Amino acid sequence: MKVKKRDSRLQEFNLDKIKRTICNASDDIREPMTEGDLNFISDDIEEKVMKRFKDLVLSTELRKIIIETLNELGFRSVSESYENAGKLEEVNE
Template sequence: MNIIKKTGRIEEFQTSKIRQSLLSASQEATEPLSDAELKLIEKEINNILSKLNKTETSSYEVFAICLNVLKELGFKAICKSYLEGSISF
């Protein structure tokens, strides 16, 4: 799947970038994520992206999916930190 960045550039989707963003948000929220929690979050995000059945999506849509997954899985402080860290998004 390709991601359309806010600049209009197109990149291949990389779970590692989301993982790094989640780790940063969890550190900011002072709620470190375990490897198992990260894998669960990544799995949910990838499941949703797969269900969209698209070859291309926007970084904004991926961002919204990440926020929703964090909220649904009960990582509210990390969700808030993830949102605040991406305000310039």
């Protein structure tokens, strides 16, 4: 599975990178997550991505799935932190 970035570059779908960004978002708001939480969330994200997309997912769609999953699993404040970090990245591009 490939991820198409906003600048059209392609990258491999990488669960470790997703875990890292979620972990950073949780640390930013001083609500650190356990490895178990991160594994549970990332497994759910991977399942959704694989069901919805065949070979390629847009980074914007992946981001929506991550936010959706965090909210569904009760990590709303982490979801907000993750979403706000993404908005900051867009401004700095």
